[in-house]
Amino acid sequence: MTVIPQGKTAPPPSRAARPARPRVGEARLDAFASHRRTVIPLGPLTLLTGGSGSGKSTALRGYEALARLAAGDQLEEVFPDPAAWVPEWAGADAQGRRGFRLGCTVDGPAGRVRLDLAVQAEPALRIVGERLADHEGTLLSTALRDPRRATVQAAWHTAGTVPVTRAPFPGDRLGTALLPLRVAGTTDGELRVLAAAEQVVVALRSVFVCDPLPERMRAAVQAGDGRLTSDCGNLAEVLDRTRTLCARRHARLVAGADTGCVGPVTGLSAERLADGTVRARMDRGPGRGTPLGRLGDGELRYLGLTLALLTGSQAMASDPHTEVPSAMQAVTVLADGLDRNLDTRQIRELLTLAAAVCAGGHTRLLGTVGEAAADAAREAAGVTVVDLAP
Template sequence: MTVLTPGLTRPGAPTVRPALTELRLTARTFHLGTTLEPGPLTLLTGPSGSGRTSILRAYEALARLAAGATLEEALPDPAAWTPERSAPDPEGRRGFRIGCTTTGPTGPIHLDLAVQTHPELRIVGERLTTDDGTELFTSALRDPTRSTVQAAWHTAGLAPVTRAPLPGDRLGTALLPLRVAGKTAGQRQVLAGAEQVVVALRSVFACDPRPERMRAPTATGTPHDTGRLLPHCGNLASVLRRTRTECSRRHARLVAAVRAGCTGPVVDLRTEDLPDGRTHAVLDRGDGHHTPLPRLGDGELRYLALALVLLTGPGVLDVDPVTEIPSAYQCLTVLADDLDRSMDARQVRELARLAAEMCERGHVRLLGSVRDTAPVREGVTGEALTVVDLDR
């Protein structure tokens, strides 16, 4: 359950889509900490071990927590999150801190989380604050023998705060809409801040196209076929079958993108039904010749999948956005580690150009990592691109 706030849904108001504008992390293995300020299109670069993957996983973990996942679900390998240089406290406990800032209708809202990874995984502290320092919500571990934390949220009524225990394995901010009544101005402020953070974090699609899975035909019309693209893009053919019929304009844009990034002529991107009931995709070369996707190279397949992701949205991608908020008030963030893996310079350049175009429209943001920034800079110029070199 998510409570709608006037700032997001007021008729006639300017559309201000909540977005993450700062990520704070002290869990980069060897590194003690980093702060990242992603823009609409941000690419991380740096040598192996510089923390590119760790940053993207941290963002994804926050997204999963905001969607209601437990710490164990969001952090399947807790030990990997503890910086090597961090020392245990006097009680032998170790952990890390992670936080973010979101902007939106309520202004900057800061979320800071302290997580204990040893001797057991649990949240030991959480703070949700406004830019002027007002504490909307806090939680703290008072009794290590209990599975709960003591939480308090801003009320501004007869009592300044309301206190209650909350589970120690879930993000308290995501639980506030179920606990806060919204009767006072202070409570409504808490709900607005919490909703902004949840909306900004939940609309995330961590995409890692796997060519070996994309080459296999996909089954359509089965109970397991949701028609939404999975992160590994193994069901690409069934999704293309859907998108081709739903929006001819978007499909034409995808065909143009594929033409720019694939070898040889491309006049269309089609799907064909096989005798066994499965579906595969083909490139229509325009002379009666069709090239099945399994014959494409790894770079071409990854390029095609990522182009489709950038041109679609939550209705097509396998994400869990806040359904109570209209999609026009949300912004999808695509996370793409090793964005340029297996691609040649031309493909990276064209994909970066497409990403910049889509990010400029405001409905999608991209945070990824690349090994070589030269092709990216050829495709995108000016302030549309933010490159963060983690080796500096």
């Protein structure tokens, strides 16, 4: 599959066909680093591939940035080096301003909702334009009116005695994420705005960046809250938690380890050491076992990715939308270099597991892979492969 060129938005799905759980259907990198008018379709399991310099990792960074802004993070926290995301071909205007643009489309109970964002990187970092729209028209728009102020002028649909409400919004936060705090919801128009904003926020903000680091996974760890970290360095602690709290999920993890690791695997356990730390162990049969610290890098990365797919948002060190019922939520796992250190068999097994997990609707996966893994993915059911042109 190739990148869809930018063009007209597809017609919205009928009300009966709308998904009950909000989901990001496409990411747009209109002018973001090396990307220009790039539209990336997103399914439950999407893998980005392409040659060096094609922008695979950049696309993941763009998605992560939108997720963090939807979670309420400030602009400078999301883009500490904003000039790095300004396209080289983007020249400055008469006032010396340069920036970047990105956005997404989210399908859900409110229909198809589009978010577009324009960020000024130079001379000062700020949001200079934001637009939230559904198939009927614009719901929220912001614009920079006075560069001397730290705010933008926001206008949102009301459809009451006053058709549009205007107010200043901070220029360092996503306006869409602020709408539930600013809009009363007393008119049909305001309810429409709130439904669209909440759909975008719910779909975006539950993100888990997963990059298992074998060197951190080998050591014993201090016991904590049992929530999986991005580097999977506390894998031993999480194994101890899943083994006691969710036997079904733990059994799936053991089965995944048995197919992806060398030799038989009959169990995964964690033992408490005298110093109070926890060390993970792979059981090989009666009286036999291997400390996870002895496994190779590929096996450890495979285990970390498998654990992330099976863990669920409530056991991840991420930011679930606690105000929304869990049945409406889906965590999106971002995995740059999904195939790193994995052999062909591990890639195949991981894709099979990922497709099965993502089909359930509570977990989505967006990753980057090389050409060999992309070829294997094209033959797998339930996988969308997006080929980015350099």
